Amino acid sequence: MNMAFWLFVIKELKSLARDPKMLIAMVVVPLVLMAIVYGVLGQAVVEQIKQVTKAGYSISVIDMDRGVYAQKFVEYLRSLGVDVNLVEKDVEDKVGIDIQNISTKILFIIPRGFSENISKTIPAHIVTYVKIESLTIGEGGILDVARTYVSQFNSALLKSIARERNIPEQLLSGIVFSDIVGLLKEKIIKNPSIFFSIVTMGSVFIPMIVLLLVVFAAQLVATSIAIEKEEKMFETLLSLPINRMSVIGAKLFTSIFISSIYMLGYSLILFQLFLNQILRTTVLTPAEQMVGLDTLTSFTMPREFTVYLVVNVVGLAIFIVSLSLLLSLFAEDVRTAQAIVGNIVGPTIIVIYLPMFIEASTTETRLAIALIPIANTAFLSKFILLEDYTTSIAAAVSNIVYGLIVFVVLRKIVNSETIFTLKLFRRKRAE
Amino acid sequence: MSQPVVVVENLVKVYQKNIRAVDNISFYVYPGEIFGLIGPNGAGKTTTLRIIATVLQPTQGRVLVYGYDVAKDAAKVRRIISYLPEDAGAYKYLTGLEFLELVAKLYTKDPKKIEEFIEIGIKLSGLGDRLNDKVKTYSKGMLRRLLVAKTLMVKPKVAILDEPTSGLDVVNAVHVRESIKRFAKDVGGTVILSSHNMLEVEYLCDRVAIIHKGRILVVGKPRELMERFEASNLEEVFVKLVWGA
Ligand SMILES: Nc1ncnc2c1ncn2[C@@H]1O[C@H](COP(=O)(O)OP(=O)(O)OP(=O)(O)O)[C@@H](O)[C@H]1O
Ligand SMILES: [Mg+2]
Numbered sequence: 324m325n326m327a328f329w330l331f332v333i334k335e336l337k338s339l340a341r342d343p344k345m346l347i348a349m350v351v352v353p354l355v356l357m358a359i360v361y362g363v364l365g366q367a368v369v370e371q372i373k374q375v376t377k378a379g380y381s382i383s384v385i386d387m388d389r390g391v392y393a394q395k396f397v398e399y400l401r402s403l404g405v406d407v408n409l410v411e412k413d414v415e416d417k418v419g420i421d422i423q424n425i426s427t428k429i430l431f432i433i434p435r436g437f438s439e440n441i442s443k444t445i446p447a448h449i450v451t452y453v454k455i456e457s458l459t460i461g462e463g464g465i466l467d468v469a470r471t472y473v474s475q476f477n478s479a480l481l482k483s484i485a486r487e488r489n490i491p492e493q494l495l496s497g498i499v500f501s502d503i504v505g506l507l508k509e510k511i512i513k514n515p516s517i518f519f520s521i522v523t524m525g526s527v528f529i530p531m532i533v534l535l536l537v538v539f540a541a542q543l544v545a546t547s548i549a550i551e552k553e554e555k556m557f558e559t560l561l562s563l564p565i566n567r568m569s570v571i572g573a574k575l576f577t578s579i580f581i582s583s584i585y586m587l588g589y590s591l592i593l594f595q596l597f598l599n600q601i602l603r604t605t606v607l608t609p610a611e612q613m614v615g616l617d618t619l620t621s622f623t624m625p626r627e628f629t630v631y632l633v634v635n636v637v638g639l640a641i642f643i644v645s646l647s648l649l650l651s652l653f654a655e656d657v658r659t660a661q662a663i664v665g666n667i668v669g670p671t672i673i674v675i676y677l678p679m680f681i682e683a684s685t686t687e688t689r690l691a692i693a694l695i696p697i698a699n700t701a702f703l704s705k706f707i708l709l710e711d712y713t714t715s716i717a718a719a720v721s722n723i724v725y726g727l728i729v730f731v732v733l734r735k736i737v738n739s740e741t742i743f744t745l746k747l748f749r750r751k752r753a754e
Numbered sequence: 755m756s757q758p759v760v761v762v763e764n765l766v767k768v769y770q771k772n773i774r775a776v777d778n779i780s781f782y783v784y785p786g787e788i789f790g791l792i793g794p795n796g797a798g799k800t801t802t803l804r805i806i807a808t809v810l811q812p813t814q815g816r817v818l819v820y821g822y823d824v825a826k827d828a829a830k831v832r833r834i835i836s837y838l839p840e841d842a843g844a845y846k847y848l849t850g851l852e853f854l855e856l857v858a859k860l861y862t863k864d865p866k867k868i869e870e871f872i873e874i875g876i877k878l879s880g881l882g883d884r885l886n887d888k889v890k891t892y893s894k895g896m897l898r899r900l901l902v903a904k905t906l907m908v909k910p911k912v913a914i915l916d917e918p919t920s921g922l923d924v925v926n927a928v929h930v931r932e933s934i935k936r937f938a939k940d941v942g943g944t945v946i947l948s949s950h951n952m953l954e955v956e957y958l959c960d961r962v963a964i965i966h967k968g969r970i971l972v973v974g975k976p977r978e979l980m981e982r983f984e985a986s987n988l989e990e991v992f993v994k995l996v997w998g999a
Contacts, residue, residue, distance in 0.1 A: 326859065326863055327860060330856060330859055330860060334845065334848065334856055337847065337848060337852070338845060338847045338848070341847035341888075342846075342847045554843045554844065554845055554846050555839070555841055555842050555843030556842070556843060556844065556845060558804075558809055558837075558839040558841075558842065559837065559838075559839055559842055561808070561809045562807045562808060562809055562832060562835065562836075562837035562839075562914075563832060563860050563861075564829070564832040564833040564860070564861060565832075565860055739811075740809065740810045740811045743804075743809055743810065744769075744810075
């Protein structure tokens with residue numbers, strides 16, 4: 324076991340607990356970043372939802388009921404200005420429908436007995452298929468669009484039934500319900516709300532937490548290197564009978580360790596909110612009632628996801644934090660070091676985070692994204708959902724490779740006099 | 755005379771391709787000696803000490819400490835030296851005692867030695883109860899005393915002290931000088947130091963090298979130099995040499 328390493332870990336922790344400069348790096352910087360990231364994300368999601376809503380103006384309907392209420396539903400949709408494409412389908416045809424050939428994102432299937440149920444005031448269901456293609460964050464909005472059409476039809480119908488039969492509207496609860504099913508390539512996703520929760524988690528929350536963790540650790544490590552210079556211990560350190568890399572290692576370790584704990588707390592709060600939401604959506608989804616369709620395998624997140632994610636995140640942390648450490652070696656004081664990391668690493672990270680709004684449809688685009696740090700974290704869940712394993716592996720491993728490269732450069736600098744003579748960001752001092 | 759423990763031969767250090775901070779100097783330091791490098795600002799004292807302390811590498815020439823080359827065997831050299839940089843500090847948010855403890859543990863794993871080092875450090879610093887306060891609260895003189903203590907307490911074979919008394923008042927300077935003398939006498943350690951203060955050097959050093967513009971002008975015992983240059987103190991020797999040069 325390396326004695327110097329642990330001595331410096333303890334020293335770092337002590338200083339961290341006692342030094343207000345560290346507190347600034349710990350609290351203020353991540354908070355500012357969080358605000359920026361949330362702002363950017365929020366804006367982007369709003370844009371995407373707008374687009375999705377537009378796509379919801381074109382809908383396909385398969386009418387297997389051929390009854391009066393099915394007719395009314397189609398008329399109702401048209402009255403809303405929706406472009407309804409009626410797909411012909413023989414009632415006796417037991418073979419599944421080739422849904423892949425349907426061009427709209429939403430497909431309503433009105434099952435047999437739909438009108439009969441309604442005329443007997445028995446609840447009737449519309450099976451709703453939603454095509455999932457781009458896996459962008461806003462795509463989940465299409466579920467709400469589909470659900471809204473059915474629930475609006477439901478209210479309209481309730482009103483007219485109440486009028487016809489002369490019963491107070493309040494006595495009738497719902498009569499038309501929608502069973503929403505997602506379609507991802509050849510797979511049926513029975514609970515698309517949860518699916519989109521997973522997509523959002525994979526492509527927004529996890530990368531965001533990872534991003535904050537990494538920026539936070541980067542700030543910490545830069546601060547702690549600069550503190551060695553500000554407290555004028557740097558030269559002394561270089562003459563000590565210890566492996567210099569154990570000091571560097573201790574700094575990397577403490578920064579990543581502290582920020583992991585910090586972010587774990589933060590993400591627990593976030594997941595608390597998030598889990599509640601998943602539970603709520605589960606309650607809303609009615610039991611399925613499949614008609615005339617082959618049920619394909621239902622969806623679960625592949626277990627490899629965790630492994631890929633851990634490899635990706637560990638690599639990312641090593642890469643970004645070593646890089647910040649390297650950059651902070653150029654700085655003479657804490658303020659400069661924090662500014663370097665804040666001004667160079669921060670925006671770079673946000674910029675490479677942005678491709679998450681891209682639709683990664685071609686293999687080449689996906690592979691390119693897999694090689695960009697942080698972007699690959701944001702995309703990892705999509706690659707796995709799309710079952711693109713080459714890309715998933717590339718996304719998992721590439722960060723580690725970058726991390727190792729930076730680490731090798733770092734070691735070279737640290738073990739030569741360059742570590743002492745590097746002074747590009749020297750602040751002018753009044754002497 | 756015995757074998758020199760520090761050998762500096764034809765040492766050249768060039769910064770940024772054209773600043774010749776040290777220009778072909780040679781000197782030898784013998785066991786138990788207190789050796790002084792004296793010279794005006796920018797003479798190359800700090801540069802020379804940094805090379806002996808393995809912080810910088812020679813551009814040309816060689817420097818050996820107990821036979822180990824500072825460039826090739828830096829790790830071995832670091833085990834037998836202890837260095838006090840000119841503009842050194844300590845971890846502000848540790849107490850003086852915690853700082854001494856940290857340094858002691860970096861030099862040895864043996865718990866007995868760690869204790870011994872800390873005990874010597876406490877005595878050498880003379881800071882008493884103030885050692886329990888954070889370094890942040892120390893005055894310049896107290897900090898320097900702490901740093902001299904941390905440098906000498908680990909009983910290095912060679913202690914390298916860059917201007918150990920600069921900026922100190924008389925009381926603190928005397929304290930530091932006594933610590934250095936005691937180290938050489940009690941531990942039998944060798945000391946290389948730099949200074950501007952000629953009186954101090956006269957009192958403290960067994961031999962001195964006068965260095966100017968990266969070159970050594972003369973090496974010898976203070977008394978001998980004074981006789982040779984018919985001067986009443988080292989300051990005069992220095993003036994005669996520099997003006998003469
Ligand atoms: N990192 C550096 N880069 C470039 N030049 C340097 C560097 N460090 C020192 N020098 C130059 O080298 C020369 C010798 O400097 P050095 O610090 O060794 O002198 P010194 O004798 O210790 O002076 P002082 O008494 O002021 O401490 C000076 O001209 C100085 O400007
Ligand atoms: Mg100097």
